[in-house]
Amino acid sequence: MAREIVQPEENGLAVLSDITSGEYSLPAERCLEIYRLMVRARAMEERMIKMSKSGEGYFWIGGPGEEAFNVPLGLQVKKGRGPDYDYLHLHYRNSGTLIAMGMPVIDGIRQMAMTWTDRHSRGRNFVGHYCVPEWNVVPVCSVIGVAWVKAPGTAHVQKRYGGDGITIVVGGDAGTAEGDFGSCMIWSTRPGNELPVLMIVMNNGYGISTPAATQHAELHIVDRGKPFGIPGEVVDGNDPIASWHAIERAMRYVRQERRPYMIEALVSRLYGHSSSSGAMRVKDERDCVAEFGQKLIEAGVLDEEGASAIRKAALDECEKALEQALKEPKPTADDVRRFTYASSFHDVVYPDDYTGLPNGD
Amino acid sequence: MATLVQAVRLALHYGETYLGVTDIFGEDVGPPLGGVFTATQGLRTAWNSPLDERGILGMAMGIAYAGGRPVCEIQFCDYAFNTIDLMKIAGNQRWASGGNYDMPIVLMTPSGSGIRGSLYHSHSFESWASRLAGWKIVMPSNALDAYGLMLSAIADPNPVMVLLPKALLRVRGEQKIPGEPEDEEELKRMIDAPVGDRTGWQPRWPPVQEYFVPLGKAALVRTGHHATVVSYGRTLPLCVKAADELRESHGLMFDVLDLRSIFPYDWHAISQSVMKTGRILIVNEDTEVTNFGEHLLRRVIDHHYYDLLVRPRVLLGQHIPGIGLNQEYEKNSVPQLPQIREAMRALATEEA
Numbered sequence: 027m028a029r030e031i032v033q034p035e036e037n038g039l040a041v042l043s044d045i046t047s048g049e050y051s052l053p054a055e056r057c058l059e060i061y062r063l064m065v066r067a068r069a070m071e072e073r074m075i076k077m078s079k080s081g082e083g084y085f086w087i088g089g090p091g092e093e094a095f096n097v098p099l100g101l102q103v104k105k106g107r108g109p110d111y112d113y114l115h116l117h118y119r120n121s122g123t124l125i126a127m128g129m130p131v132i133d134g135i136r137q138m139a140m141t142w143t144d145r146h147s148r149g150r151n152f153v154g155h156y157c158v159p160e161w162n163v164v165p166v167c168s169v170i171g172v173a174w175v176k177a178p179g180t181a182h183v184q185k186r187y188g189g190d191g192i193t194i195v196v197g198g199d200a201g202t203a204e205g206d207f208g209s210c211m212i213w214s215t216r217p218g219n220e221l222p223v224l225m226i227v228m229n230n231g232y233g234i235s236t237p238a239a240t241q242h243a244e245l246h247i248v249d250r251g252k253p254f255g256i257p258g259e260v261v262d263g264n265d266p267i268a269s270w271h272a273i274e275r276a277m278r279y280v281r282q283e284r285r286p287y288m289i290e291a292l293v294s295r296l297y298g299h300s301s302s303s304g305a306m307r308v309k310d311e312r313d314c315v316a317e318f319g320q321k322l323i324e325a326g327v328l329d330e331e332g333a334s335a336i337r338k339a340a341l342d343e344c345e346k347a348l349e350q351a352l353k354e355p356k357p358t359a360d361d362v363r364r365f366t367y368a369s370s371f372h373d374v375v376y377p378d379d380y381t382g383l384p385n386g387d
Numbered sequence: 388m389a390t391l392v393q394a395v396r397l398a399l400h401y402g403e404t405y406l407g408v409t410d411i412f413g414e415d416v417g418p419p420l421g422g423v424f425t426a427t428q429g430l431r432t433a434w435n436s437p438l439d440e441r442g443i444l445g446m447a448m449g450i451a452y453a454g455g456r457p458v459c460e461i462q463f464c465d466y467a468f469n470t471i472d473l474m475k476i477a478g479n480q481r482w483a484s485g486g487n488y489d490m491p492i493v494l495m496t497p498s499g500s501g502i503r504g505s506l507y508h509s510h511s512f513e514s515w516a517s518r519l520a521g522w523k524i525v526m527p528s529n530a531l532d533a534y535g536l537m538l539s540a541i542a543d544p545n546p547v548m549v550l551l552p553k554a555l556l557r558v559r560g561e562q563k564i565p566g567e568p569e570d571e572e573e574l575k576r577m578i579d580a581p582v583g584d585r586t587g588w589q590p591r592w593p594p595v596q597e598y599f600v601p602l603g604k605a606a607l608v609r610t611g612h613h614a615t616v617v618s619y620g621r622t623l624p625l626c627v628k629a630a631d632e633l634r635e636s637h638g639l640m641f642d643v644l645d646l647r648s649i650f651p652y653d654w655h656a657i658s659q660s661v662m663k664t665g666r667i668l669i670v671n672e673d674t675e676v677t678n679f680g681e682h683l684l685r686r687v688i689d690h691h692y693y694d695l696l697v698r699p700r701v702l703l704g705q706h707i708p709g710i711g712l713n714q715e716y717e718k719n720s721v722p723q724l725p726q727i728r729e730a731m732r733a734l735a736t737e738e739a
Contacts, residue, residue, distance in 0.1 A: 109453050148485035157484040164452045165484045167476055175441050175473065179449015179457075182410075193449075209442040216437070365486040366521055372539035373523065375603035375651035383686070384603065384654040 045325050047267035054327045060101070060126075060266050061318055061328070062336055064093040067122035068315045069340035070131045071297075073348060074138045074153055078301040082352065083138040086301040088154045089119030091294030092228055094314035095263035098270040099226070100126025102277055103194070105161050109187040113162040113180035115173035115195040118154040119228065120166070123196075127161055132347035139351040142361065149357045171204030173197055174225075178213035181221035190281040192222040199290075200233025202247050214286040215254045223286040224276050225256070228263065230295040235303065251288045263291030264314040388571055389564050392556040394530035395426045395495070395549075396578060397564055397595045398537030399458060403432045405597070406541045410450055413460030414438045419585050423462055424497060424556050428580040429590030440466050444473040447492040448480070458493040458541065463504075464512035464550065467496055471515065477546045478521025490521075491544045495537075498526070499621050499672055500721050501554020506709035508553070509717070511673035513620075513649045516548050517682065523602050524649035526550040528623035530560030532647055535600030543602060550649075552620040565596035605653035607660075611640025614666035614735040617657060617683065619646040622670045622722055629728035639735045649679060654686065661687055665696035668734045672721035675703035696739035702730045 044051040052060075071088045078086035089096060100123035104112045116123065121134060133145055137156075140149035146157045147165075157165040164180070167173065177195035184191045195210065214221040227247045231238050244250060248258030257279065261272035269291060276287045294311035298304060322328040366380035367373070375384045389397065402408035410432055413422075417435035421428030436443055440461050447459040461467045467474075480490045500509040516524045523545055527533035533551070540547035559571065568574050577591040608623075609630045618626045623645045630641040642660040646652055661667050667687055669680040680701045687699050704721040711717065722730075 113453065144485070146485070146487075147483055150485065151483055155483075157487045159484075159487045162452075165480055165488060167483075169472055169476065172445070172473060172476060175445025176449045176452070177445075178442070179446040179451070179455075180453040181449070182446065183450055183453035183455050206441060206445070209437075209439050209445065212437050212439065213442050213446060364482075365484075366482045368481060368486075368489045368491075368544040370543045370545065370602070372543050372599055373602040373651065375648075375653070384651045 043325070043327070045267065045322065045327065047265050050267050050271045052267050052270055054325070057267070057322060058327060060097050061322055063097045063126045064122065064266070064315050064318060065336050066131060066340045066343065067093050067097065067125040069337070069344050070125065070134050071121055073135065073344040075297060075301070075305045077138050077348070078305060082348070083140065083153065085152055086138070086305055087118050087152060087299070089121050091230065091296035091311065091314065092119050092263065093122040094266040094318060095228065095269040095291040095293060096120055096122030097126040098266050099123050099194070099273050102270070102273050103127060104191060107160045107162060109184045110189040110191050111162050112191055113164065113184070113193040115164055115177045115180070115193065116156065116166050117173065117196050117198060117228070118152065118166055118168065120156070120196060121154060124156050124158070124163070129158070131343050132351060135344070135347045135351045136354065139348070140356065141351055141354045142357045143351070143354045148361065148365070170201040171197060171206040174204070174206040174210035177210060177223050178221050181214065181223045185221055185284055192224055192277065192280045194224045194226065196226045196228060198233070199227055199229035199231065199238050199247060200236070202227055202250070203241070211251060211254045211256060211286070215256065220285040222280045222284045224280045225286060225288040227288070227290045228293050229290050230293050232295060232299065234299045246290055248288045248290045256286045256288050258288035258290065260290045260292065263293035264312045264317060266314065266318055388559040388561065389530045389567055389574055390557050390559050391527065391530045391533045391551070392424050392426050393574065393578060394534040394560065394564055395537055395551065396428060396430070397567070397593070398534045398541070399427060399430050400592050401538060401595050401597070402458065402541040403430060406538065407456045408432060408458055408541055409455040410434065410457040412436050412446070412457070413443050414462050416460050421580055422460065425579065426495070427460065429578060440470045441473060444470045444477065444494065447494065448473070448477055448490065451490050451492050452488060456491055456541065458495065461494065461496040463508050464496040464498040465507040465510040467512060474519050474522070478519045481545070482521055489544045490546045492546050493540045493549060494546070495549040495551060497553045497556065498550040499552050499554060500710050500717055501552070501621050503712065503714065503717065504553065504710070505712040509710035511671070511704065513550055513671070514673040514677065514679040516550065517649050517679040521546065523547045523651065524550065525602065525647060526552065526620045526649060527647060528552060528555060528620055528645055529558070531562045531564055532600050532606070534564045535598045536647065538597065539599045539602050542599065547602070550620065554621040555624070565598050566594045568593050600647065603648045603651040603653055605647055605656040606645040607642060607656065608645050609641055609643035611642050612664060613639045613641060614668065614731065615642045615644065615660040615664045616668050616670060616731055617644045617646055618670040619649065620671065622672055622727065625722070625724045625727050626670055626731070628724060629731050632728060633732055633735070637732060639732065641731060641735065652683070657683065657687070658690060661691045662694055665694055665739070666734050667699045668730055669701045670722055670727055672704045674706045675701070676706045678703050697734065697737040700730065700734060702727060
């Protein structure tokens with residue numbers, strides 16, 4: 027029987043030890059939950075990479091190496107629809123966040139498989155371009171940096187609405203070179219109109235193939251928030267316990283103060299930028315899933331057999347999801363124009379949706 | 388009668404009072420200025436933004452995601468070019484997400500020449516805008532249409548761009564906006580902010596009424612059997628004037644269509660008129676290479692090649708990098724009344 031957790035009985039009650047990382051710790055149950063989600067997110071990404079190579083999908087891009095931050099982020103999101111809940115303006119490496127929020131693996135696989143059942147984009151967008159309106163996940167866009175200028179808009183509505191919902195915006199380190207990053211800081215700190223925006227920079231040290239160190243002189247990206255009075259911190263994004271606490275602190279500040287906060291998470295990029303660079307496993311970067319698994323084993327809350335069972339369950343889930351997704355309907359030629367326009371009483375040409383060039387002759 | 392810019396202001400007032408507009412914003416849009424052309428004076432939901440066009444459009448999109456109904460302004464369309472990727476994104480949100488998110492935003496921006504605006508206050512934008520699939524694009528040429536198109540733009544749950552012809556913003560309408568006072572001086576006293584100190588000023592809004600100009604519906608503003616002229620914005624009243632003059636001077640009768648909606652455009656109206664006259668001229672002032680008018684011309688040729696009596700034609704702005712300040716530049720860069728009149732005369736009188 028694989029051991030997943032040590033439960034020493036004390037007066038009939040289970041007493042579970044906390045797992046510590048540096049000055050921070052988390053309960054063992056929470057760590058196991060995070061670990062399972064990290065493994066599932068990784069398995070999904072690796073299955074998608076295989077799809078990109080087997081022809082079951084085309085382009086792959088995603089977040090292996092960001093799970094230790096993205097999963098704790100997803101678990102702490104105030105999940106729901108509307109301004110009372112958190113809005114998420116994510117980038118295309120946030121699978122771990124969606125999995126942690128409860129997205130079934132098959133919902134990611136369907137997008138990779140370009141099925142009509144792909145709930146995020148109906149087979150239109152690249153993988154990792156999520157959109158879940160009931161969780162306030164606005165459409166992920168390939169264009170680097172644009173999320174920074176849209177995030178203040180949802181936060182503006184939240185500030186006016188009241189409540190404690192916040193806007194979370196995520197981008198990579200290279201994208202902070204876009205002016206939109208500066209726009210986010212300016213619009214979130216207008217005097218008297220400060221906005222509840224949690225700015226998260228996932229710093230993997232690269233913009234595609236270009237090392238950040240060859241293009242950026244700033245020591246830390248979060249330092250750029252200082253002139254705007256935006257507090258920030260750099261966190262080891264390969265450490266889920268440190269990341270959990272950084273996110274918790276940041277969220278508490280933004281929820282209560284209704285002002286922006288910045289986190290720079292130092293993360294790995296374990297399969298390169300995307301399938302365009304081969305999506306080959308990188309050997310010389312830290313692997314947060316392996317590290318955290320080892321940590322849990324060393325702490326005695328998991329053993330090799332238990333870890334193996336978690337991995338196997340995740341792989342099985344992905345295989346089943348793929349098998350199912352490949353059976354599902356694909357978009358057809360008739361679907362090309364669908365969802366261009368929402369129905370309008372005030373449009374005499376397209377009262378329902380786009381139907382091709384205007385006609386009527 | 389209200390001017391075109393007063394009509395826009397009245398429409399925005401109606402929008403924030405009855406149609407759920409939550410935010411009217413942009414650079415200098417809020418008090419004290421209320422817009423460089425005064426379009427947003429006295430509005431309850433108007434506010435000033437940083438000088439950041441990308442930020443303005445991004446803010447509008449964010450507000451829309453969260454259930455708001457924003458109207459944003461880019462002060463001149465000449466400054467919208469750095470937002471074009473955001474415009475593409477606004478236009479594709481619904482399509483890209485398979486209907487998960489609508490994008491009910493209105494972007495209004497003054498467009499075109501006519502105010503001695505030199506290089507960066509004279510651009511046209513409709514040809515660029517017409518390539519933004521997912522958007523609807525309108526351009527009124529008179530106050531009442533400006534009011535009715537603004538209301539439709541606000542009520543439509545898709546991104547709508549309202550291009551306001553700069554040259555016509557101060558032009559008074561010939562038709563009253565429903566609810567507008569009889570006396571234009573009274574309207575001015577009610578809704579125009581005083582020059583100078585405005586700190587204590589509040590508008591007194593007239594009881595304007597609902598009036599929608601449907602998107603995609605052209606207006607046939609002159610009727611004739613000799614030839615068809617299609618235009619919009621600044622050049623539309625010039626086409627009308629030319630038609631009236633040619634009727635007087637040459638007895639020539641024109642169908643003059645005010646397109647009003649660039650997209651969707653009223654193909655039915657164009658088509659019907661071409662079937663009647665067999666002659667068509669398309670007039671606008673955007674630059675002539677890859678001009679929206681060329682698209683209309685292509686469709687006319689595709690659909691009506693055998694119905695045409697003479698070659699179909701366009702009269703457009705020159706393909707030059709800008710409009711120069713000296714009026715010799717401006718009047719020779721974009722169509723003016725004499726050229727329009729001559730082009731219309733030639734069209735109507737060429738032997739079939």
